[in-house]
Amino acid sequence: MICPCNPKVLYKNCCQKAHINIETVVSVEALMRSRYSAFVLADIVYLHKSHHSATRLSNKEYKELEQWAKSVKxxxxxxxNSTENTVYFKAYFIENGNLEVIEEHSLFCKENNYWVYLNAK
Known part of the structure; x- marks a missing residue:
């Protein structure tokens, strides 16, 4: 399987490593890529783990997010752009036949000795 974050790389050589062990993520860009892949795969457990504890969604919100992630292509x-603790990205998806885009400056920090998503700037 190709990796959702980069069609030139196999999933097993890319985001799967992070999905198995988040502590292997060495940069905020790698974390952002692994989170995008988790959205594609509707891996809500990983999205929860890779989200800072102070800004995590509720269980109900994660269930809704999972349903939505599965409903789009x-x-x-x-x-x-990527800096030491931010990533500016665009994530494209098709919803109800329309091409949509999420454009965000994401802020990351370390919690429990690994990178996590904090919030959008």
């Missing part, structure tokens, strides 16, 4: 991740 993810098409592409585009990293526009």
């Amino acid at each position: 993810w098409t592409k991740l585009e990293i526009l």
Whole structure:
């Protein structure tokens, strides 16, 4: 299987490593890529684990997020800029026949000695 975050790389050599052990993630861009892949795969457990404890969604919100992630067709991740603790990206998906895009400056920090998503700037 190709990796959802990069069609030139196999999933097992890319995001699967993070999905198995988040502590292997060495940069915020790698975490962002693994989160995008988790959205594509509707891996809500990983999205919860990779989200800072202070800004995590409720269980109900995660269930809704999982339903939504499964209802759309993810098409592409585009990293526009990455710094030590931020990633500016666009994530493309098709919903109800329309091409949509999420454009976000994401802020990351370390919690429990690994990178996690904090919030959007």
